[in-house]
Amino acid sequence: MSSSFATSQAVDQAVLHLKQGELVAIPTETVYGLGADATNEQAVATIFRLKGRPSFNPLITHFYSKQAAFEHVEANATAEALADAFWPGPLTLVLPKKKTSPLVAAISAGLDTIGVRVPAHPLTQDLLERVGLPIAAPSANPSEALSPTTAAHVRQYFADNPLLAQILDGGPCQSGLESTVMGFDTEKRVVILRPGGLSFETLTSFLGYAPSTPSASDPIKSPGQMLRHYAPRRAQVRLNAHDIKPHEALLAFGPTTLSAPYMRNLSVTGNLEEAASNLFAMLQELDACGAQTIAVMPIPTLGVGVALNDRLRRASVKSNSLV
Ligand code: AMP
Ligand code: MG
Numbered sequence: 001m002s003s004s005f006a007t008s009q010a011v012d013q014a015v016l017h018l019k020q021g022e023l024v025a026i027p028t029e030t031v032y033g034l035g036a037d038a039t040n041e042q043a044v045a046t047i048f049r050l051k052g053r054p055s056f057n058p059l060i061t062h063f064y065s066k067q068a069a070f071e072h073v074e075a076n077a078t079a080e081a082l083a084d085a086f087w088p089g090p091l092t093l094v095l096p097k098k099k100t101s102p103l104v105a106a107i108s109a110g111l112d113t114i115g116v117r118v119p120a121h122p123l124t125q126d127l128l129e130r131v132g133l134p135i136a137a138p139s140a141n142p143s144e145a146l147s148p149t150t151a152a153h154v155r156q157y158f159a160d161n162p163l164l165a166q167i168l169d170g171g172p173c174q175s176g177l178e179s180t181v182m183g184f185d186t187e188k189r190v191v192i193l194r195p196g197g198l199s200f201e202t203l204t205s206f207l208g209y210a211p212s213t214p215s216a217s218d219p220i221k222s223p224g225q226m227l228r229h230y231a232p233r234r235a236q237v238r239l240n241a242h243d244i245k246p247h248e249a250l251l252a253f254g255p256t257t258l259s260a261p262y263m264r265n266l267s268v269t270g271n272l273e274e275a276a277s278n279l280f281a282m283l284q285e286l287d288a289c290g291a292q293t294i295a296v297m298p299i300p301t302l303g304v305g306v307a308l309n310d311r312l313r314r315a316s317v318k319s320n321s322l323v
Pocket of ligand 2: 138139
């Protein structure tokens with residue numbers, strides 16, 4: 001498998017792989033994705049196989065432009081306005097699939113909708129333009145594991161796996177948290193299905209109302225949102241830590257007097273965007289140091305802090321059998 005900081009030739013090669021139904025790991029501004037031709041049944045099946053992803057968990061499909069994305073879905077006026085304002089960017093719109101769309105059924109995981117997004121990373125934009133295909137791309141990690149924010153993370157997970165043809169190295173992901181996923185209720189009002197890089201506050205001020213979030217009693221609208229997710233391979237995660245116990249590693253946030261032999265600070269100045277871009281890489285590093293538990297200091301639930309806390313809460317859940 002080839003992987004080095006991507007050049008124009010590397011993008012050419014990725015185009016060929018994708019057209020042949022092979023998988024390519026692609027950089028986005030959120031996390032690295034495992035990309036495949038969304039109109040090729042075999043290619044999409046390989047994504048599920050490589051990730052060990054349950055078939056009930058739908059995939060987000062990536063497009064070069066809003067126009068290309070909306071060829072496949074029934075958009076509404078709010079979706080149009082959101083796409084104009086926030087694409088390219090960390091926003092996924094879940095909309096009814098058009099009958100004419102050739103996207104394979106497995107992408108929707110039994111629903112009648114598709115999640116569509118236009119990513120902002122220049123390398124992937126170049127790739128999407130050149131390949132001229134919709135690219136299904138979940139995060140490039142085994143199911144439930146931490147999301148990759150560097151090409152090295154993807155290599156650690158899949159380098160030896162022949163199902164992955166290429167890793168396009170676009171450097172560390174800028175935003176570091178997955179996209180905000182949103183759907184629409186029967187009145188076409190926005191429902192946030194997964195908090196993400198685009199904050200609740202930004203959306204509220206844009207929409208002129210606070211979008212709703214599904215409550216636990218609602219029927220599941222976004223089936224991939226499992227309780228345990230984003231989990232370190234070995235260590236347990238202890239949230240809202242105000243102290244540090246022997247043998248714990250510390251994931252700090254902001255100025256602190258707490259210390260541990262193994263520690264990282266998401267943002268010494270308490271900047272939530274910086275913390276978001278560091279989250280997955282620092283969890284990986286602390287997991288690799290061999291501590292049994294990673295103690296995480298409290299993080300404010302403001303702006304992108306909502307998505308940060310969502311990921312950490314899921315990382316701390318011991319087993320999906322508790323769901
Ligand atoms: P990932 O690919 O790991 O970033 O996860 C994508 C997530 O987006 C899924 O787990 C779902 O929660 C959500 N999603 C994608 N497509 C749909 C859809 N058609 N309907 C509802 N949720 C979706
Ligand atoms: Mg994921």
